[in-house]
Amino acid sequence: MNDKKFEKLLNKEADKYVRENKDAVMKSCGVDTKKEKPAILSALPAVAAVVFLFAFAVICYIPVALKNNGTSSGTETAETTDTDGIYTQDFGTETSVTEETETAAETTTETTTETTSETTTEKVEYDLISDDKFVEYINRERNGEKLSEAEIDELTEYIDNNYFGIDLKYARASDDERKAIAEERGVDEATMNAYILLWTDAENIGKLEYYGYPNMTIQKICDIINESENFDEIIRKIGETDKFLSQVWQKTTGEYGYRYDFKSSEDNCYEYIDVYPADNSIMYHKVINDRNSKEYHYNYAVYLWNKDIEKGENHHITTDQIKDNLRLWNNDF
Amino acid sequence: MKKQNDEACGKALRRIADGDTQALSDLYDLTSKTVFFTAYSILGNYQDAEDAAQNTFYEILKCAKNYSGGDARAWVVSVAKRQALKILRDRRPVCELDDADTEYRETDHAENLTLLDALDRLSPTDKRIVTAHVLCGLTFSEIANELGISEDAAQKRYRRAIEKMKRYYEGN
Numbered sequence: 465m466n467d468k469k470f471e472k473l474l475n476k477e478a479d480k481y482v483r484e485n486k487d488a489v490m491k492s493c494g495v496d497t498k499k500e501k502p503a504i505l506s507a508l509p510a511v512a513a514v515v516f517l518f519a520f521a522v523i524c525y526i527p528v529a530l531k532n533n534g535t536s537s538g539t540e541t542a543e544t545t546d547t548d549g550i551y552t553q554d555f556g557t558e559t560s561v562t563e564e565t566e567t568a569a570e571t572t573t574e575t576t577t578e579t580t581s582e583t584t585t586e587k588v589e590y591d592l593i594s595d596d597k598f599v600e601y602i603n604r605e606r607n608g609e610k611l612s613e614a615e616i617d618e619l620t621e622y623i624d625n626n627y628f629g630i631d632l633k634y635a636r637a638s639d640d641e642r643k644a645i646a647e648e649r650g651v652d653e654a655t656m657n658a659y660i661l662l663w664t665d666a667e668n669i670g671k672l673e674y675y676g677y678p679n680m681t682i683q684k685i686c687d688i689i690n691e692s693e694n695f696d697e698i699i700r701k702i703g704e705t706d707k708f709l710s711q712v713w714q715k716t717t718g719e720y721g722y723r724y725d726f727k728s729s730e731d732n733c734y735e736y737i738d739v740y741p742a743d744n745s746i747m748y749h750k751v752i753n754d755r756n757s758k759e760y761h762y763n764y765a766v767y768l769w770n771k772d773i774e775k776g777e778n779h780h781i782t783t784d785q786i787k788d789n790l791r792l793w794n795n796d797f
Numbered sequence: 798m799k800k801q802n803d804e805a806c807g808k809a810l811r812r813i814a815d816g817d818t819q820a821l822s823d824l825y826d827l828t829s830k831t832v833f834f835t836a837y838s839i840l841g842n843y844q845d846a847e848d849a850a851q852n853t854f855y856e857i858l859k860c861a862k863n864y865s866g867g868d869a870r871a872w873v874v875s876v877a878k879r880q881a882l883k884i885l886r887d888r889r890p891v892c893e894l895d896d897a898d899t900e901y902r903e904t905d906h907a908e909n910l911t912l913l914d915a916l917d918r919l920s921p922t923d924k925r926i927v928t929a930h931v932l933c934g935l936t937f938s939e940i941a942n943e944l945g946i947s948e949d950a951a952q953k954r955y956r957r958a959i960e961k962m963k964r965y966y967e968g969n
Binding site for chain 2: 470471473474475477478479481482483488489490492493494496749758767
């Protein structure tokens with residue numbers, strides 16, 4: 465197999481793979497692709513089947529009908545030839561359809577390949593978060609320095625362009641102002657808070673002086689959990705502590721979760737808690753990075769709250785318990 | 798073709814921003830391969846790449862209003878890349894094995910194997926080079942730049958990786 469053919473085949477498989485995944489992706493996004501088909505399109509297979517059956521019946525009926533007409537033997541010979549002709553033509557049509565389909569498939573693949581190679585010529589600019597100015601502003605702001613209005617505007621614009629859903633002005637707004645902003649956007653305040661993303665990608669871990677916002681610590685989380693009666697109270701209190709450092713995601717199952725990042729007391733670490741409203745659980749994560757390698761980090765986790773803990777008699781947790789129970793986090797956790 | 802494709806992407810993004818969620822389906826048809834394999838080249842496995850692709854389209858659904866024109870495909874790719882990096886940061890429970898540990902195993906056999914299986918057997922770097930070049934359309938110079946190696950080295954690695962994939966694919 466030559467390279468071109470090989471690349472073409474790989475592209476074809478890749479196309480097939482993503483096509484097969486489409487329904488799952490659309491479903492996870494809450495988009496029903498079947499809806500977009502007009503009724504007539506949905507009915508097409510049935511219509512096609514009826515047309516095919518009718519055509520098939522006609523094709524089968526003609527020779528038989530002609531044969532049953534009881535004409536001379538010479539005519540009969542001619543009819544037989546006709547019959548053969550009809551069937552030959554039928555196979556011919558089928559073959560021709562198959563060829564057309566193959567050609568179409570081939571064309572699709574070629575088009576894709578073409579697109580790919582054309583993309584090659586144009587450099588794709590990834591707007592990854594690597595702007596030193598951004599890091600500088602964030603660090604200044606976190607160190608308690610007040611940025612000027614112009615700087616805030618600049619930073620807001622940067623964030624809007626580079627982080628989705630962040631609105632720094634919202635983060636800095638008073639409660640009343642936040643309500644107004646949320647209302648303007650047609651969502652409730654909790655949703656609005658959850659859309660505030662503040663994360664930095666793997667390349668920047670270590671560049672910021674610290675990660676997350678200072679009000680949140682693992683001790684603070686322990687206090688909140690120990691003072692609270694139930695899950696709702698815990699997440700409400702966490703939200704009050706640092707409203708604007710949560711981020712929201714949609715898990716593959718379609719449910720929402722919230723993430724709260726905070727400063728780690730140790731170097732080369734960042735910490736966060738994940739809140740899963742779907743099963744009333746909260747998980748604490750501690751990620752240890754090797755700053756020299758963005759490819760390299762260890763994620764440890766422990767449940768701070770789940771239904772079993774809620775049912776238990778003693779909800780009291782300590783930072784030592786958390787440390788003792790941390791273990792490598794994986795999908796089977 | 799590229800221009801048309803980009804215009805169609807931009808149009809789909811604007812429709813999504815206007816609340817037409819069905820336009821996401823069109824955007825998927827136009828960009829899913831690049832999205833998925835961009836994520837795959839970063840994450841190195843299909844499962845995580847599927848998650849990243851899902852997150853990407855979900856994110857686009859929510860944030861298409863932030864697209865302010867320009868290269869729509871590149872905008873979508875940037876979302877995909879960010880989502881992949883996010884998964885890389887958040888989900889990886891243990892460190893990746895290095896190239897030597899996951900080096901292509903010619904003795905491995907699988908039934909109903911595909912070229913995508915063969916791709917998955919390559920070392921992380923080879924996987925990244927093949928994916929970036931064949932499926933994401935990056936030039937060797939761009940790949941070399943991303944990996945911090947020379948263009949010549951990127952080409953050589955690509956050739957070797959393709960040969961390995963061929964041997965695996967054709968040998969089975």
